Amino acid sequence: MTRMPYYPMMLTLAGRRCVIVGGGNVAARKIRYLIASGAEVTVVSPTLTPELRRLVQEGNVVHLEREYACGDTEGALLVFALTDCAGVNERVAADARRDGALVNLTHAPELSDFANPGVLQQGAVQVAVSTGGASPTLTRLLMHKLSILMDEGLAELAEHLLQARHEAQSSFIDAKARHQVLRQYADQCWHAHELGEPLPVWSTWIQDFNSSHR
Numbered sequence: 262m263t264r265m266p267y268y269p270m271m272l273t274l275a276g277r278r279c280v281i282v283g284g285g286n287v288a289a290r291k292i293r294y295l296i297a298s299g300a301e302v303t304v305v306s307p308t309l310t311p312e313l314r315r316l317v318q319e320g321n322v323v324h325l326e327r328e329y330a331c332g333d334t335e336g337a338l339l340v341f342a343l344t345d346c347a348g349v350n351e352r353v354a355a356d357a358r359r360d361g362a363l364v365n366l367t368h369a370p371e372l373s374d375f376a377n378p379g380v381l382q383q384g385a386v387q388v389a390v391s392t393g394g395a396s397p398t399l400t401r402l403l404m405h406k407l408s409i410l411m412d413e414g415l416a417e418l419a420e421h422l423l424q425a426r427h428e429a430q431s432s433f434i435d436a437k438a439r440h441q442v443l444r445q446y447a448d449q450c451w452h453a454h455e456l457g458e459p460l461p462v463w464s465t466w467i468q469d470f471n472s473s474h475r
């Protein structure tokens with residue numbers, strides 16, 4: 262039976278409590294992204310990888326150095342059950358759901374409330390890849406292909422376009438006209454980005470645009 266497709270979204274996690282049960286490599290990979298998103302991370306596990314131990318020492322993660330106990334997931338928005346024991350993961354999931362959290366079980370995508378995509382990032386630009394649980398290896402291959410598009414200039418391009426949007430918002434009252442102009446400007450910036458040329462400066466570009474449309 263084919264499963265329903267995932268609902269894709271980008272979550273704001275700053276200040277939100279996220280609980281990870283298990284302290285192996287899979288946990289380390291998830292925790293890296295959670296910290297980068299500003300989440301308040303607690304990991305419950307008798308053992309930790311060296312990377313996780315360092316993150317705890319640096320004060321980025323709270324560590325409960327013991328096996329999971331009922332109540333650990335209280336107040337969490339997201340709970341990751343990432344131990345190597347299916348029975349423990351399922352107990353964590355049942356408790357967490359009772360507390361209203363969304364749960365990810367490492368061994369059982371079909372029992373999870375969400376899945377973790379592969380992620381590529383350059384500045385504000387993030388690309389998330391999923392194969393609907395079919396093959397994490399295919400995800401990795403796709404990420405490799407996409408990484409060719411994700412050079413450092415993309416971060417600069419996004420920042421540049423954000424500034425232009427701010428300036429356009431304060432100078433164009435008509436939203437439709439603003440969208441049209443910004444789309445043309447973004448096309449030209451993209452073209453320059455692909456050719457490795459300097460990005461057009463908004464103030465000069467908009468002057469030229471206005472005089473040629475008079």
Ligand SMILES: C[C@@]1(CC(=O)O)C2=NC(=C\c3[nH]c(c(CCC(=O)O)c3CC(=O)O)Cc3[nH]c(c(CC(=O)O)c3CCC(=O)O)/C=C3\N/C(=C\2)[C@@H](CCC(=O)O)[C@]3(C)CC(=O)O)/[C@H]1CCC(=O)O
Nearest residue numbers: 290368370376377378379391392393394395396397398400
């Ligand atoms: C993208 C990435 C993100 C991340 O996890 O952070 C990710 N898996 C990654 C790596 C990876 N995973 C596995 C291997 C070993 C090789 C292999 O088997 O291919 C490797 C390679 C490695 O670890 O190096 C094995 C594996 N994975 C899952 C199962 C269970 C099952 O399928 O039943 C098993 C069998 C476990 C076992 O039997 O032991 C399940 C899931 N893995 C997902 C994501 C979600 C679906 C993503 C999608 O739809 O494409 C989902 C559903 C989990 C979820 O709910 O989120 C990350 C790669 C990106 C990166 O490298 O950064």
Ligand SMILES: NC(=O)c1ccc[n+]([C@@H]2O[C@H](COP(=O)([O-])OP(=O)(O)OC[C@H]3O[C@@H](n4cnc5c(N)ncnc54)[C@H](O)[C@@H]3O)[C@@H](O)[C@H]2O)c1
Nearest residue numbers: 283284285286287288305306307308328329344345349367
């Ligand atoms: N979803 C994925 O992408 C993916 C990829 C590889 C492996 N896996 C699966 O994920 C599982 C975890 O992978 P790993 O490499 O991190 O494994 P691991 O064995 O390195 O880590 C398991 C962790 O769980 C902890 N743990 C065990 N029992 C616990 C309990 N009762 N309470 C709290 N913590 C407990 C251990 O101390 C350890 O830190 C594997 O069993 C594997 O099946 C999933």
